[in-house]
Amino acid sequence: MTDFAKIGAAVIGTGFIGTVHTQALLRLGVQVRGVLGSSAARGAQRAAEMGVPKAYGDLAELLADDTVDVVHVTSPNHAHYAQVLAILRAGKHVICEKPLAMTSEESADMVAVARASGKVAAVCYNIRFYPLNQQAHGMVAAGDLGDIRFISGHYHQDWLAKPTDWNWRLVAEEGGALRSVGDIGTHWVDLTSFVTGLKAEAVMAELATFIPERARPTGPVETFSAAAGATQAVPIATDDAAMIVIRYANGARGVMSTSQINMGRKNSLQWDVAGSAASAAWDSETPDHLFIGHRDRANETLMRDFTLMNAAGTAAATLPPGHVEGFADSFFNFFKAVYADVEVGSRQDGSTWATFEDGHYEMRFCDAVVMSAREERWVRLDEVGG
Structure with a gap:
């Protein structure tokens, strides 16, 4: 029996996809501790609109929050590399939007750091x-x-x-x-x-x-x-x-x-x-x-x-059956699978979510x-x- 309410998450990005991530997490019962927007004003506005308690001022503040176990990266592609490496090195699990990086050289580094961290590292191929x-x-x-x-x-x-x-x-x-x-x-x-x-x-x-x-x-x-x-x-x-x-x-x-x-x-x-x-x-x-x-x-x-x-x-x-499962449901199903592995601390046999190795491919x-x-x-x- 899963108890996702014990897991704290933060979302980087408050645009269309960041909002989808946040809504799916709230539906799943995960504690969304806060969001990081493109600016302090943007983050505060979107946090209030989504019912999230906090807008972080910068990535350092987010990573210093000990109540955050998992960070979702939904920022523009060029930011993924540096943000993901910082998240993993801070000892937190990460779910990164696709594509994983800008080049295969970057994604190769991300795979190596993810392996060394021992943390759950997923790419958001929700489909x-x-x-x-x-x-x-x-x-x-x-x-x-x-x-x-x-x-x-x-x-x-x-x-x-x-x-x-x-x-x-x-x-x-x-x-x-x-x-x-x-x-x-x-x-x-x-x-x-x-x-x-x-x-x-x-x-x-x-x-x-x-x-x-x-x-x-x-x-x-x-x-x-x-x-x-x-x-x-x-x-x-x-x-x-x-x-x-x-x-x-x-x-x-x-x-x-x-x-x-x-x-x-x-x-x-x-x-x-x-x-x-x-x-x-x-x-x-x-x-x-x-x-x-x-x-x-x-x-x-x-x-x-x-x-x-x-x-x-x-x-x-x-x-x-007969109750159509759509776009938002695919994120819910995806996060449910990833957070089940977060709860036990690592990817389990039989898990079907996309890994950083998949993102590197x-x-x-x-x-x-x-x-x-x-x-x-x-x-x-x-x-x-x-």
Whole structure:
């Protein structure tokens, strides 16, 4: 029986995702001791709005709080490296938003420090914790799909489809050299790796920037919100979209696309896994249904129903059948799994949350994509640093 009320947490970042983290923790019963905003005024305002008792003045104050056991990092990507290392060296567990770092050299350091610390260190690939993705993971592990041959899909959004759309992720110095791949594409890479148990061996990539100049607001803009007021024109170098072909170590092949400029696609992650015995497919915009394909009998659609699901899927299901589990529920399910390990002090056998090693793999994937697009050739992941 878990008692999460004995665990204290703090959240770095008070924007869209920081708020999602905080709300899920409060729902879970974890004691959210405080938040750290981009400024003292911003932190105090958001703490009051979320019902959190404290806004820290800086990271040092947060790390000095002995009532905080776990720190959630939801700050812009460029801040992850220094903040995570400081958190681990302060003896606290950490949950870091994706992507883990800006480069695979940084993520390699983070893996080493996390291992040496002995603390729980998780990357927030929450999409693993839609129950039917856990179900699919269990099906592949049980051999229900046979040998995996072909993996395809996409992650498409439209929130950066206009020249007037703006977010800090557009700036390479803050978000990284890759945007659509680093921001949302690593979710697809992590999820398909989790479902199939396969990791990419080599990639061939093409990146596209369809909006080479954008109107940057002079004031702050929160993710998925519209900007207002004065702007300035700035050049854009990060990718609006990407097309990537993948070779896996077992001989399987994959193809994926990412886009943040597909009109009408609000948050569509789709994967389709073809095995020698059956296939399976899932779409984040209809998350309570899993397609299961057959050659010689009728196809199936499995609804999220714990009376019909395997053990992996059932463990991640929170609500009764017919009560849709969505985006916020995936964070709740993810944190529930991580905090169960925090409670005992380390990652347990059978845990399915993404580790820093997983986050490092995704950074190596991103570095290989950048090299492939620049040099117009296949790039093996073992060619990149870290």
